[in-house]
Amino acid sequence: xxxxxxxSSLFLSVTCFAQYEFEHTxxxxxxxxxxxxxxxxxxxxxxxxxxxxxxxxxGKGNHDLSEMYVVRNIYKDKAxxxxxxxxxxxxxxxxxxxxxxxxxxxxxxxxxxxxxxLAEGDTAHxxxxxxxxxxxxxxxxxxxxxxxxxxxxxxxxxxxxxMGPCPESFEYNGKMTSPKELASDLGLDSKEYxxxxxxxxxxxxxxxxxxxxxxxxxxxxxxxxxxELMTIMDQAVDQGxxxxxxxxxxxxxxxxxxxxxxxPMDEKREDLFKQPGDEIEANASVRQAQxxxxxxxxxxxxxLVGKAKDQNGTPYYIIKNSWGEISPYKGYMYMSETYAxxxxxxxxxxxxxxxxxxxxxxxxxx
Numbered sequence: 001x002x003x004x005x006x007x008s009s010l011f012l013s014v015t016c017f018a019q020y021e022f023e024h025t026x027x028x029x030x031x032x033x034x035x036x037x038x039x040x041x042x043x044x045x046x047x048x049x050x051x052x053x054x055x056x057x058x059g060k061g062n063h064d065l066s067e068m069y070v071v072r073n074i075y076k077d078k079a080x081x082x083x084x085x086x087x088x089x090x091x092x093x094x095x096x097x098x099x100x101x102x103x104x105x106x107x108x109x110x111x112x113x114x115x116x117x118l119a120e121g122d123t124a125h126x127x128x129x130x131x132x133x134x135x136x137x138x139x140x141x142x143x144x145x146x147x148x149x150x151x152x153x154x155x156x157x158x159x160x161x162x163m164g165p166c167p168e169s170f171e172y173n174g175k176m177t178s179p180k181e182l183a184s185d186l187g188l189d190s191k192e193y194x195x196x197x198x199x200x201x202x203x204x205x206x207x208x209x210x211x212x213x214x215x216x217x218x219x220x221x222x223x224x225x226x227x228e229l230m231t232i233m234d235q236a237v238d239q240g241x242x243x244x245x246x247x248x249x250x251x252x253x254x255x256x257x258x259x260x261x262x263x264p265m266d267e268k269r270e271d272l273f274k275q276p277g278d279e280i281e282a283n284a285s286v287r288q289a290q291x292x293x294x295x296x297x298x299x300x301x302x303x304l305v306g307k308a309k310d311q312n313g314t315p316y317y318i319i320k321n322s323w324g325e326i327s328p329y330k331g332y333m334y335m336s337e338t339y340a341x342x343x344x345x346x347x348x349x350x351x352x353x354x355x356x357x358x359x360x361x362x363x364x365x366x
Contacts, residue, residue: 019275020260021311022334024318028242029056030305031064033331035324037125040093043214043246044071045322046301047100050244050348051109051188053305057240060186068117068125069110069179070103072163077103078216079138079155087142091135093127094214097244097301097348098195102217105190108179114170117163130162194354194362197221197346198229200288205361210346212298221346222362226284228355230341233304233317236353243304244348245319248296251343259327261319261335263342276310282341290342298345308334 031052036045044067055063074095082091117125134155141151169178177185202208207220224232236243253262258273265278290296306318317340319333327333351362 019271020273020334022308022316023310024306024308025315026237026307027318028237028240028305029053030242030303030320031056031062033320033325034067034322035124036067036322037324039071039125039127041067041071041095041125041127042322043095043097043301044068044074044100046246046303046320047097047244047348049303049320049322050097050242051100051104053242053303054188054350055186058187063186064112066110066112066115066117068163069115069166070100070107072117072159072166073103073107074099075134075159076155079134079152081216082138083142083147083151087139090213090216091138092214093131094298095216096195096212096214096219096246096346098193098219099217101190101193101348102219104183104188108181108183109186109188110167110170110179110182111172114167114172115164119162119164127162130158133158133162191366192350192352193348194351194358195219195221195346195348196224196229196232196358198224198226198284198287198344199291200284201292205357207361207365212345214298222358224358226287226341228358229344229347230337232349232354232358233340233344233347234307235355236349237304237307237317239353241350241353244301245304245317245340245344246298246301246346246348247340248298248343248345249300250297251339253339254343256321256323256333257326259329259333261333261339261343263336263339276312276314279314279336279338280342282338287342291345296343296345302333304335304347305332310334 034045036042048065048067052063052065078091082089141147197210202223204223204225207222209218210221233243252267253264255273260273263280264272265280303320304317305320308316308318315337316334319335321331321333325331
């Protein structure tokens with residue numbers, strides 16, 4: 001509760017100095033802002049933060065989970081996929097929320113205090129060189145035409161060098177445990193979380209493999225109408241849950257440094273990030289067209305932790321980013337409802353916040 005009060009007071013204090021004036025209508029507890037630094041691992045930071053809020057909601061306390069423990073295991077999973085597909089697959093730093101949930105079920109969780117993913121002497125994450133080394137090694141092995149199994153040990157050795165070895169057991173809160181035991185003790189159940197999207201090139205109320213590059217694991221998303229997607233986002237926050245958000249941040253109206261994400265009618269207006277203005281009309285047909293012509297792309301994952309409105313009554317979502325404490329809001333952002341309607345690629349939520357129709361759809365697969 002002290003954390004929630006601190007965040008609320010922080011936002012109230014900074015709005016006094018901005019021309020945007022925000023009133024919070026709902027805040028949900030979340031952990032502190034982190035920094036993914038020079039890595040493409042926003043998916044792990046956003047979804048780890050989502051899980052940390054889930055643990056708070058479930059009365060499990062405040063936990064700082066290691067993003068890089070999951071990242072390291074995903075690198076290995078991606079490598080296996082890349083090799084089996086003979087190099088005709090995506091191997092990069094990006095992934096999606098369902099990959100973290102899937103890896104928790106498979107490998108468990110580790111506290112940040114036990115595994116930071118930083119090699120000795122490093123103070124910030126930077127995976128550029130490591131990614132190049134890993135991919136270069138695999139491509140070289142593929143050229144041999146008949147790869148042995150030795151590349152797996154070499155791959156692990158590279159990860160050890162850049163990220164440090166993963167712990168098999170550790171002491172946490174006065175108890176010896178393991179990653180899988182800790183996940184079980186915390187009550188984390190992968191079946192409780194559902195991925196949703198809204199695009200018309202597939203039928204609504206069916207699931208499909210979302211065609212974005214970072215969906216290397218061919219994860220399924222339930223496809224629902226846009227208004228229902230927005231309803232579920234609102235229901236989640238109103239009921240004290242949060243949302244793992246995946247979307248496009250390449251628009252001129254998105255500025256992490258200013259802490260604002262809007263879709264203005266006039267992108268060139270000089271006061272774009274100084275005060276509210278008219279936004280474009282958001283609808284499913286334009287949204288679909290922008291997805292198909294790559295105007296909307298899968299750029300970034302963040303954590304949706306609340307709702308607000310500006311001085312004109314325009315609704316916004318409060319977004320926790322993972323680029324450090326930048327912006328007047330110390331790393332948080334305000335995303336307009338219009339921006340969310342147009343630029344949300346997918347979300348992950350707890351299944352309890354779904355509409356009844358989607359609950360019934362998910363139940364059929366359980």
